[in-house]
Structure formats: C-alpha cells, structure tokens
Amino acid sequence: MDGSRVRSRWPGRRRWPARFAAGYRVDIDVSRHAATVLGLLAVLLLLSAPIRAEEGAAALKEESVVLKDGTSHRGTVLDVTDEQVVILTARGKKFVRKSHVDSIFRKTSEKVLDFLRAKEKEVTRASHWMQLADFCKERGYFPEQRAYLRRYLEAEPESEKARIDLGQASLDGEWLSEEEVEARLAKGYTIEEGKLIPPGEQETSAEPGEGSQDDSSKTVVKKEGVVTDTIHIIPRQKLSDREAERLERERTKAIENAQKFREKLNQEYEGVDWSQRSKHQTRNFEIHCNSTLQVTQNYGVLMELIRAKLSEMFRSRVLRRLRAPVFIYCNQEEFMNNDMFARYGGRGLGGYYMPSNQSITTYHGTFGFTGTTFGVLCHEGTHYYQGLVLKGGFDNIPIWLVEGLAVYFGDGSKLDLKGGRADLKVGIIPRDRLAHIQEKMLRDRHTPIKKLISMTRRNFSGSHYADAWALIYFLVKSSKEGERLMQAYWTIGLEEPLKDKHFLALADKYFGGVDEMEKQYVDYILKLRPPPAGEVKGDYFTSDTFQFEFKAPGPEWEFYEDLEDKKLLIGLLYPGTSARIRIYYENNIQNKDRKEYFKDYLRLARDLEDFQHEETTIGGLPGYKLTYTDTGKALSLSDIEIEIDEEGNITLPDPRDLEDKLKKAKDPEIRDIIKYMLIQVDGVASIECSTKKGEMGAFRDVFDGINESFRVLLTRRW
Numbered sequence: 001m002d003g004s005r006v007r008s009r010w011p012g013r014r015r016w017p018a019r020f021a022a023g024y025r026v027d028i029d030v031s032r033h034a035a036t037v038l039g040l041l042a043v044l045l046l047l048s049a050p051i052r053a054e055e056g057a058a059a060l061k062e063e064s065v066v067l068k069d070g071t072s073h074r075g076t077v078l079d080v081t082d083e084q085v086v087i088l089t090a091r092g093k094k095f096v097r098k099s100h101v102d103s104i105f106r107k108t109s110e111k112v113l114d115f116l117r118a119k120e121k122e123v124t125r126a127s128h129w130m131q132l133a134d135f136c137k138e139r140g141y142f143p144e145q146r147a148y149l150r151r152y153l154e155a156e157p158e159s160e161k162a163r164i165d166l167g168q169a170s171l172d173g174e175w176l177s178e179e180e181v182e183a184r185l186a187k188g189y190t191i192e193e194g195k196l197i198p199p200g201e202q203e204t205s206a207e208p209g210e211g212s213q214d215d216s217s218k219t220v221v222k223k224e225g226v227v228t229d230t231i232h233i234i235p236r237q238k239l240s241d242r243e244a245e246r247l248e249r250e251r252t253k254a255i256e257n258a259q260k261f262r263e264k265l266n267q268e269y270e271g272v273d274w275s276q277r278s279k280h281q282t283r284n285f286e287i288h289c290n291s292t293l294q295v296t297q298n299y300g301v302l303m304e305l306i307r308a309k310l311s312e313m314f315r316s317r318v319l320r321r322l323r324a325p326v327f328i329y330c331n332q333e334e335f336m337n338n339d340m341f342a343r344y345g346g347r348g349l350g351g352y353y354m355p356s357n358q359s360i361t362t363y364h365g366t367f368g369f370t371g372t373t374f375g376v377l378c379h380e381g382t383h384y385y386q387g388l389v390l391k392g393g394f395d396n397i398p399i400w401l402v403e404g405l406a407v408y409f410g411d412g413s414k415l416d417l418k419g420g421r422a423d424l425k426v427g428i429i430p431r432d433r434l435a436h437i438q439e440k441m442l443r444d445r446h447t448p449i450k451k452l453i454s455m456t457r458r459n460f461s462g463s464h465y466a467d468a469w470a471l472i473y474f475l476v477k478s479s480k481e482g483e484r485l486m487q488a489y490w491t492i493g494l495e496e497p498l499k500d501k502h503f504l505a506l507a508d509k510y511f512g513g514v515d516e517m518e519k520q521y522v523d524y525i526l527k528l529r530p531p532p533a534g535e536v537k538g539d540y541f542t543s544d545t546f547q548f549e550f551k552a553p554g555p556e557w558e559f560y561e562d563l564e565d566k567k568l569l570i571g572l573l574y575p576g577t578s579a580r581i582r583i584y585y586e587n588n589i590q591n592k593d594r595k596e597y598f599k600d601y602l603r604l605a606r607d608l609e610d611f612q613h614e615e616t617t618i619g620g621l622p623g624y625k626l627t628y629t630d631t632g633k634a635l636s637l638s639d640i641e642i643e644i645d646e647e648g649n650i651t652l653p654d655p656r657d658l659e660d661k662l663k664k665a666k667d668p669e670i671r672d673i674i675k676y677m678l679i680q681v682d683g684v685a686s687i688e689c690s691t692k693k694g695e696m697g698a699f700r701d702v703f704d705g706i707n708e709s710f711r712v713l714l715t716r717r718w
Helices: 030-045 110-120 126-139 142-155 160-165 178-186 241-270 293-313 332-338 340-348 373-389 399-410 431-442 464-477 480-495 500-511 514-527 594-605 655-664 696-704
Strands: 007-009 014-017 063-067 072-080 084-089 092-097 101-105 169-171 174-176 190-192 195-197 231-234 278-281 285-289 324-329 351-354 359-363 413-416 423-426 535-537 540-543 548-551 558-562 568-573 580-586 609-618 621-630 641-644 671-680 683-692 710-712
Touching: 063 084, 063 092, 072 092, 072 142, 092 178, 110 126, 126 142, 126 160, 142 160, 160 169, 169 178, 174 178, 178 190, 241 548, 241 621, 241 710, 278 293, 285 293, 293 324, 293 373, 293 399, 293 413, 293 423, 324 332, 324 373, 332 340, 332 359, 340 359, 351 373, 359 373, 373 399, 373 413, 399 464, 399 480, 431 464, 431 514, 464 480, 464 514, 480 500, 500 514, 540 568, 548 580, 594 609, 594 621, 594 671, 609 671, 671 696, 671 710, 683 696, 683 710
Parallel strands: 169 195, 285 324, 324 359
Antiparallel strands: 007 351, 014 641, 063 072, 063 101, 072 084, 084 092, 169 174, 190 195, 231 558, 278 285, 351 359, 413 423, 535 540, 540 548, 548 710, 558 568, 568 580, 580 683, 609 621, 621 671, 671 683
C-alpha cells in the first residue's frame, strides 16, 4: 500500500469483543500472538468465581432541597445555616440562599436528632463538640457535624482540622469560606494539606484516583483534568405549552411517516449497476455514484463545502487545478466487488485517496462505530487538499501532521443544514479519539511530543492517530501561541521538508521549550470533555447526529451523561431508585437486514439468564423486545478486546491493562433488563431499561411502553 501511495481511511479505532458482535469476524494470524493470547486466556480461566466490576465511591444519600420557584436539587445535604443550604449533587456542591428554600428533605430520623440534642446538653468543654462532630461525620449527619464544628471553632479558632472539615482552605495565610474554595477549585486550583495551590504551581506526581474521598464532607483533591465524578445530571429547560404541543405533533407525524422514509433510504443502498452510475460535475470535482441521482448531487455539494472550508483554514497557493474524480459506491458490497483496493483492504476499509490523480473512493453508508460517508470524505478531502498545495507532496510534511489534520477535520466536522443553507462546523471533539488519548495519558502511555514529531510512516501505527489529533487540537484551540506555531510550521512545510528542528525552534519561541509545551499539552487534553450526543428540551432529548428523539417517561426522570460509559448517548434515572434507561447506537457494519442481524445476535444472547424475545414496534418501525437478567460478570473470555486501527493493524489487549481490571474486580450488581433493538441497514439503536434484581415490578409498566417514547428523526445521517 505504501508503494502505491494510497492514503487509506480506516473508520476509526474500534474495539471488538472476541465473540464479535452480531457474528462479525476478523481473521487473525494467531500464531503471531500465541504466547500473549494463551497467557491472557490462562489468567482468565484461573478465575472460577465470577469477576465483578469495581463499585467505586459510596453512592450519595438521596436527599433534596426544594426551592420556592419549584426547582429542586437532589443529593446529600451537607450544611444548613440561617444564611444558606449546601447540598452535594452529582454535578458538585450547590450553595442555596436559605431565603430561597421552600423545604428540605433529609433521611436523618427524628430519633437521631433527639439523641443529639440530649448529647448537646452534656457538653462541658470544647473537645466535646469535636467528639460530637466526629460521631456525626462517621454516620453521615453532615449538617449536625458542621454545626458542632462551628461551636468548636468559637473556642478554638485556630483549629485547621475543623476548618478543613467545614470545606475551608487557606490562601496566602487567609482562610477562605467553602463557597470561595469551590470557586477557586473551578478555576484550576488544587488543595494540599488545607492550602490552595494556584494553577501552574501544583506538583503532578499524584496518580489518577489519589485524593478521592470516602465521605461527603471532605474537600476533593484532584489531579487536574482527572475526571472522578462521572455521572452528570442534565438540567431540563422548561417548555411552553405551545412548544410542547408542537413537539407532540411532530412526533405523531414522524411516527406515521417513519416506514415510508426508511423505504426511501433503503432504495439509496440498492442503487443501480455501476455501469449505469450517475455522473455529476462541480467546479472542482466529478462525482461518480451508483446510488440515486439526488445522493450523487448531494455529495457534489459536500465536496465543494469541504474544499472551501479547508481553503479557509489553510490559505495556501493551489498548485494543481485538475477536476478530481470522486467514486462513491451505493453500498459496501458494491465497493468490495468493484474496487481492487477495497478487496485488498477488506470490510475495515472505509475509503482511500490516490495522490496520482487526486481521486477519492468510498461508498454510501456507515463505517466503524458511528462514522458515515461524510466523515470519510472530510478525512480523505483533507489529504486531497494537502495534495493540492504541498510543493513536495507528502514527503514534505511528517506523518503526524498529515494524519493529525485529517482526523481533526474528518472526525471533528459536522454538517449544519439549519438556516436554509449547508455549512460545516469544524473543530468538534471526536468522542472516540478523546477517550483513547485521555486513557493513554492517564496511564502515561501516550507518545510525547518530542517523539511524535519525529515519527516516520513505518513506526506510526493506528493508535498514534489519537496522539496526532490531540496535538493538532491543542495547537489550534488552546492559545494564540499554539495557533501561531501551527501556522508558522505549516508555512515552512509549503516550501521545504519539515524537520524536527523546525518544530523544536517554534516550541522554544512560543512555549519556552518543548518540555514546557508537553506539560501544557497534557494538562489541556486531560481537561477536555466529550461533546454531548444531543440536547435536552423539556421532556425531550434530541440527537441530530444519531437521528433520534427520546421522551422521558415522566417529570421525575432525570437525564444524565456517564463519562465512564463512552458509548452511552443518553441515560435517564429515577432518583432514589435503581431504575435506569440507557440509549446506545452503533453502525450495522455489514449492512445486514433486520432479521439476519438479529439471527446472529441470538447466537450471542442464548447464554443470557432468563432470556426471552419478541417482535414489537419502536417509533413506528419494526424492532425487537428482549428480557433477561444481567449477572454483572464484568470480565470473562468474551471480554477480551481486540483493537483494529486505521491501518488495519490488529492489537491484542495489554496484559497490564487486564491485570488492572482483575485487581479492581468485585462482586457485581445483578440487574433485570428489558431491552429494545431497532435494527436498520445503516445502524442499530438500543434502549436498555434496568433495575436491580427483584425491583423490576415497580417499573414494568413504564418499561413495557418505553418503545413508544423513541422516534427516528426523518433526516439523513451524513
């Protein structure tokens, strides 16, 4: 492939369970990895008892503060004074003026409060207040603990322990209130032994997870950028009656037209014989496509948009003026049957760019986990534009820059069709790339800048695509200095081959050296959060990216995101219960029809406990309903993950990672599951409803009708 100068686009780093979902198969030369494979299997087979997921920190007590305007905060009540109420929620501490509070719900019994009042009368010296405070702290009676700490401070105003337990910290010798401390922490300060440390002065030797707490009254000390609070409740925006009525009308109409819309999309994938393909010329491209004429013309518009956006980003003299051919097959089978490189690359190949004639070849459909033809065209379009403006071709610029720019643009672009015209939004964080690079950084396994910039095509693997994207994103987004470095570096590459010395000199000029740049780079990337999959409006979650809308089953349900579950699009929980609803989406990689896909799925599901299934409708489209019990077994032979990267390289799991998982494994939480699957030729949506074992009865009526809360948006997934 290197000799033919083909720029290939694999659809992203993917993880495949060894059992391979829905019957997908990857042929691996096991002999090359026999020792590693057998070693992993041996470790797992030694585990006769179930291995369980780590439980993590203790769950918050479900208490609440209800405000006079009707809104409420749920979590753990930490403090109640005449001035304010402090409650620890899933989104952090909330400070509420007492005058705004209507009522406070706590789980502390009146019997406990009577006991504490009796003990208060027995206090004869200051140390007794501290003893009472410690007693309350151990049992989670935090407002009482805080009250006793304040009484203790009246007698011992210099007590650091009391102030720290009250959430205070010192800065330049002055103690700041808990609310002031939280504001400083939000700006990047950390706390060491009760002292606030400004950003840039902190030591970074702490391992991920240090500074975690096992009770709600301690101040959390975090390494910057390390996410420990993974569940984020998404507040609802209240809708007017008119807006709610409009959304309901749209839902009804969409469900009625869903089948007709689906049939139209299926026709696009059927297409015509390649010899009868449509040809559509634009200013800079000639589109060849054997889907429908409308699809062909749409891709012409997209390619011109992509080229225009790239020319805005990199104002460079165009050296080649030929009209570039773009070949788009109507489906993956047509691509593989008619294209030599597709047959060579197999089903993992999403598309490629050919420098010799500036051509791009791909197919109409979906790729990898959530990719689409649009993303492939953006990625390969970047290589196309690089080929237009680079004097020395791809020999002038290093591989990290070639692929980093393609991932930044390809994975980080979104087609915006609002406002009556099409436009591209660039610089969006790709969820999969961010998860990959953050995981590597936290384990100190990412490629340092100094090494990344010197890599050649020979030692640049698929895993390095995330590193290359991260460095590009840091330079473009973090500061003016990064932007200037990037522009100067690119300008040099337009005229002469880029060398390590060019980058290092620019790092000295704009960052004071590559070592200082490395520190800022890691800190910046670790603080990034993935973009939301959609937005919440009232009772509705709408995802334009994944083309669905979901209505909450009632006002009590809260929408949430889980930073640990990288594949979760949106979740809902019922506060104070174990009930959860989680929605996922993944591409139907082989474009199988509904019944064929589900037949393969059943082979995997047959070992599930109490498994049953039946046909149903989901948002007006045919789907399946499944019920079973999840025993919570977190690690087994079926959980060995195999990575397939952009270049088709296959990587077995690192034994050190597996060892870490085994050490953390504990008893699972067994859950009853009701799951709905909407299987379409280009993607599979799943709605997973669950409770702890034995608690399903209270929610069965809700879960049995949840399929009507989901609807497909009648728009195209570009």
